[in-house]
Amino acid sequence: MKYQSLFLSIAFLCCSFGQTQRTWLALGDSITYLNDHPDETGYRISKGYMTLVTEKRPDLRYVNKGYNGWTAVRIAEQIDKLGLEKADYYTVFLGTNDWWAGLPLGSTADYRNNTGTATTSGAFRIITEKLRSLNPQAEIILITPMQRADFVYVNDYANSAWGSYKPNKNGQTLEAFADTIRAIGLQAGFNVVDLYHHPKLVLQKLVRFKWLKNPSGEYGKYRYPAYTEIPFSPEADDYPYPEAAVDMTYDGLHPSDKGYRVIARELLKTLN
Numbered sequence: 001m002k003y004q005s006l007f008l009s010i011a012f013l014c015c016s017f018g019q020t021q022r023t024w025l026a027l028g029d030s031i032t033y034l035n036d037h038p039d040e041t042g043y044r045i046s047k048g049y050m051t052l053v054t055e056k057r058p059d060l061r062y063v064n065k066g067y068n069g070w071t072a073v074r075i076a077e078q079i080d081k082l083g084l085e086k087a088d089y090y091t092v093f094l095g096t097n098d099w100w101a102g103l104p105l106g107s108t109a110d111y112r113n114n115t116g117t118a119t120t121s122g123a124f125r126i127i128t129e130k131l132r133s134l135n136p137q138a139e140i141i142l143i144t145p146m147q148r149a150d151f152v153y154v155n156d157y158a159n160s161a162w163g164s165y166k167p168n169k170n171g172q173t174l175e176a177f178a179d180t181i182r183a184i185g186l187q188a189g190f191n192v193v194d195l196y197h198h199p200k201l202v203l204q205k206l207v208r209f210k211w212l213k214n215p216s217g218e219y220g221k222y223r224y225p226a227y228t229e230i231p232f233s234p235e236a237d238d239y240p241y242p243e244a245a246v247d248m249t250y251d252g253l254h255p256s257d258k259g260y261r262v263i264a265r266e267l268l269k270t271l272n
Helices: 002-018 030-036 049-056 072-077 096-101 108-112 120-134 174-188 257-271
Strands: 022-028 060-066 089-093 139-143 151-153 156-161 191-193 210-213 219-222
Touching (some): 022 030, 022 049, 030 049, 030 060, 049 060, 072 096, 089 120, 096 174, 120 139, 120 174, 174 191
Parallel strands (some): 022 060, 089 139, 139 191
Antiparallel strands (some): 151 156, 210 219
């Protein structure tokens, strides 16, 4: 048994060292960026989705190209200045900031006709063309935006946004952005990880509750959709997402460790 165990250990090491190293470039916004910046979450996360994936896939080396607060349109406008590199896999996880900013979504026709950065759909064409130019054989995976509860930044309560239960300032729904990104993927032949419609990432599961002060001045735990009717005052109120409120997100928008594990599992299915 001793020699058998030694043989198996040597065989495992040989196989591990013999694996071909592959590069995965993850292009995205703050959900990607925070993988390597847990300090900016108040240490409410420990591992982002890239770390979790590469722990299961030691043959992968990830490159974090997440840009905090950036839209797909801004990424497209700056695409030649971002230092993107040749990779075997590219993931594009964008769109939620375009929705909140009220940028025009456009349609698959804007992607197909390469109409430029006037729409988010056109921006996706510029982005994916750039990735194809870096490595025509690479696999490109599009990730749709997640649903979002009311967001309040843990380090600045005034930095907030309402959730995807209502349209943005221009009357567009986040689901429309997710559906269009999914349609672009199908049209272009890319794999798509659809997080928006994932059953574990629905609005009711993003936070356990929101800690809010009711009109009589008393704090209480309000679940979705009740919390959508109670205003939050960043100047006077407690942070609405204490540790006990954390579920799939820790602040209504950004994934918690639990949420990142869901994303990582879905990505691993596609990468494998």
